[in-house]
Amino acid sequence: MKLLFILLFSSISLFAQINFDDYFTAGALRLDIIQAGTASSENIYFHSLKREPYFSGSHHNLIDTLNLGYYCFYVYSLKDNKLIFSKGFSTLSQEWQTTEDAKNHNRALNYSIRFPFPKDSVRLVIKRRNRKNIFRELFSLKINPGNYFIRKETVDTSMVFKIHYSGDYSKKLDVLFIPEGYTENDSTKYHNDCKKFAGFLLGYSPFSEMKNRINIWGINSYSQDSGADIPGKGVYRKTLLNASYYTFDSERYLMVEDYFKLADVAASAPYDQIYILVNSDKYGGGAIYNFYSAVAAQNKKAELVFIHEFGHGLAGLADEYYTSDVSYENYYDLNVEPWEKNITTLVHFEKKWKSLIASSTPIPTPDDSIYYDKLGAFEGGGYVAKGVYRPTYNSIMKSLSANGFNLPSKNAIINVIKYYSE
Numbered sequence: 001m002k003l004l005f006i007l008l009f010s011s012i013s014l015f016a017q018i019n020f021d022d023y024f025t026a027g028a029l030r031l032d033i034i035q036a037g038t039a040s041s042e043n044i045y046f047h048s049l050k051r052e053p054y055f056s057g058s059h060h061n062l063i064d065t066l067n068l069g070y071y072c073f074y075v076y077s078l079k080d081n082k083l084i085f086s087k088g089f090s091t092l093s094q095e096w097q098t099t100e101d102a103k104n105h106n107r108a109l110n111y112s113i114r115f116p117f118p119k120d121s122v123r124l125v126i127k128r129r130n131r132k133n134i135f136r137e138l139f140s141l142k143i144n145p146g147n148y149f150i151r152k153e154t155v156d157t158s159m160v161f162k163i164h165y166s167g168d169y170s171k172k173l174d175v176l177f178i179p180e181g182y183t184e185n186d187s188t189k190y191h192n193d194c195k196k197f198a199g200f201l202l203g204y205s206p207f208s209e210m211k212n213r214i215n216i217w218g219i220n221s222y223s224q225d226s227g228a229d230i231p232g233k234g235v236y237r238k239t240l241l242n243a244s245y246y247t248f249d250s251e252r253y254l255m256v257e258d259y260f261k262l263a264d265v266a267a268s269a270p271y272d273q274i275y276i277l278v279n280s281d282k283y284g285g286g287a288i289y290n291f292y293s294a295v296a297a298q299n300k301k302a303e304l305v306f307i308h309e310f311g312h313g314l315a316g317l318a319d320e321y322y323t324s325d326v327s328y329e330n331y332y333d334l335n336v337e338p339w340e341k342n343i344t345t346l347v348h349f350e351k352k353w354k355s356l357i358a359s360s361t362p363i364p365t366p367d368d369s370i371y372y373d374k375l376g377a378f379e380g381g382g383y384v385a386k387g388v389y390r391p392t393y394n395s396i397m398k399s400l401s402a403n404g405f406n407l408p409s410k411n412a413i414i415n416v417i418k419y420y421s422e
Contacts, residue, residue, distance in 0.1 A: 020059040023077055023084045024116035028055035029145065030267075031124065032260055035093035036108035042097065044126055044139035047110065047260075049150040053157065055116040056169040056270035061419050062086075062116075068316035068339060068416075069289050070094050071128050072135060073113050078121040078142070085115045089290035090316070092247075092255065094128075098331070099248050111291070112263040118145050131333045160269040163198045164216040169270035172215045173314075173420040175201075176271035178262070179219070180294075181227045181239045181279035187220065193277055193297050194218045200303045201310070206410045206417075213421035217269045228254065228280045228296075240265065243278050243294065247286065254284035254294055262292065272420055273314055275306075287313035304400040311397055311405065315412040318343045318382040320390040320398035334387040341412035342397060343382045344389050353391055353408040364389060375407055 032047040062085050064072060069088030077084050093109040096102055113124075121144045127135035166172050177197070182190040194216075202211045225237040229244035232251055241262055247253040256262055256276060266274055274292040278284075285305045287293035293313035295306045311317040318340035332338055337348040344352045346363070357363065357375050365376030372393040381390035381398075390398065392406040405413065 018062050018082075018084055020062065020116070023119060024055075025119050026053075026055075027117040028052040028114045029117045029143070029150070030263060031113045031141070031143075032110065032263075033113065033126075033139070034108050034110055035091060036106060037093075037097065038104075038106055039097050039099075039102035042093075042128070042138065046141055049143065049147070050267075051117060051150055051152045052114070052267045053155060054169070054267075054270040055114070056174040056272055057116070058420055058422070059116075059170050061422065064088050066416060066419060068341075070339075071126060071138075073115075074125045074127070075115055075118070076123045076125070077118075078123055084118075084122070087113075087115070087290065088316075089113075090288045091291055092257065092259075092288060095288065096248060101248070109257060110259050112259055114263075118143070121145065129339065131336065133333075133336050133339060155268040157268050159220045161218050161220065162215070163194050163218050164202060164211070164214065166212050166215055169215055171421055172213055173417050174215045174217065174270050174272045176266055176269050176274050177216065177218045178241070178265055178274060178276050179221060179223075179279070180241045180243045180256070180276050181223050181225065181237060182277075183224065183226055184222045186226060186279060187222065189279070190222075190277070191218070197275075197277065197295075197297070197303070197306055200306065204307055205404055206414050210414065210417050210421075213417050215270075217271065219265065219269055221265050221268075223279075226279055228278050228282075230282065241276065243276065245282065245284050252284040253286050254278060254280075254296055255286045256292070256294065259291075273310075275310065275313070285309045287311075289313060289316035301400055304396070308396050308400065311409060311413070315409070315416045316340055317397050317409050317412060320381045320395055322380045322383055322385045322388075331383055332388055338382065338388070340382065342391055342395075342406065342409045344377060345387060346377065346389060349377070353411075356407060367393075 030050040034045040064086040070090045072088045075085040091111045124141050126139040127137050177194050179190045198216045201207050223239035227237045229236050231246045241256045243256045245254050247255040276294040277297040280296040281298035283299045285295040287309035293309045334345050361374050361376045363377045365371050365378050377389040382388045391408045394402040395406040396402050
């Protein structure tokens with residue numbers, strides 16, 4: 001154990017010694033990919049490369065130590081074969097693979113990977129976790145930054161405005177609000193919504209304690225029509241991003257499928273996280289880790305949905321509920337510890353929040369009111385009724401009626417914010 005700790009500490013120290021200026025220059029390199037397959041197969045295909053004006057991530061924390069997401073991409077310098085950048089993520093394609101439709105049909109969805117623009121040629125590798133939580137390689141590509149097929153399109157940075165500004169975007173967590181289904185006549189409503197949701201986020205723990213580590217940006221980019229598509233009701237709107245309810249035939253799941261279009265809009269601003277504010281009063285939203293978050297901004301529960309979804313998008317938190325309409329029997333291998341920080345199978349509970357639990361609290365924790373305000377391990381979470389456990393009886397990741405995030409979820413969010421801002 002001692003030797004393992006020394007080796008792990010040495011690895012982290014080596015990662016921290018990477019000098020940004022040795023390998024990277026201004027701006028970001030964006031790789032557009034296509035993910036295609038079925039429930040049991042997946043392929044990733046190259047689509048295109050773009051140079052963008054901003055890379056807003058940390059210039060110090062270049063190697064991902066968070067270990068979150070179903071995927072991770074790795075960038076290696078070809079001149080010395082050194083790992084110089086990595087980042088975990090999840091995608092809409094991975095979620096589609098869990099649907100019933102994926103058992104019978106192939107489907108393709110898109111995503112964009114971004115990293116600091118390299119000075120010299122690199123090799124990019126994408127890996128995905130298998131059911132044993134082991135990363136396996138899916139895709140590899142050598143990239144020459146001098147390739148004239150890397151598009152260098154001009155973006156309109158004048159559309160970007162500050163909502164909450166704490167300082168240099170390379171030293172902060174940068175959140176970008178993008179309007180969807182707001183027309184130019186709705187611009188005042190959009191700006192008011194930006195202020196409202198920024199205020200709610202920065203007043204909600206643990207974001208309230210870390211507001212000086214966060215920037216929030218907006219972008220003035222509008223739609224022809226107001227609202228969003230509601231296919232189940234035969235409603236279609238011509239909007240900037242073509243957001244739609246009924247994603248994967250789930251009525252409240254409000255998402256954008258064309259990530260390339262979303263990335264094109266976002267390129268005008270520095271961002272680490274994208275949050276899409278949808279001008280709709282119909283209940284809905286959605287979020288995927290390091291993909292984007294979305295909320296129906298006019299719904300009466302929008303502020304709480306906004307916070308819940310950002311738990312997914314920012315920190316990869318799992319849903320802590322297991323209602324019948326989203327229940328799964330085999331979503332997790334119960335012999336493997338999930339990567340999400342707020343659920344456990346108890347297989348390696350010591351790696352989660354076990355040390356934070358009072359010695360008087362039994363594990364698993366009974367469904368008894370005397371424990372409802374305690375930290376424990378309550379059965380049911382991550383869409384699974386049996387064999388998966390959540391930290392508290394209730395939390396914002398389980399129910400909108402809950403009073404905030406539980407402690408393991410707060411810790412996960414704090415670690416992510418520090419990762420971007422230290």
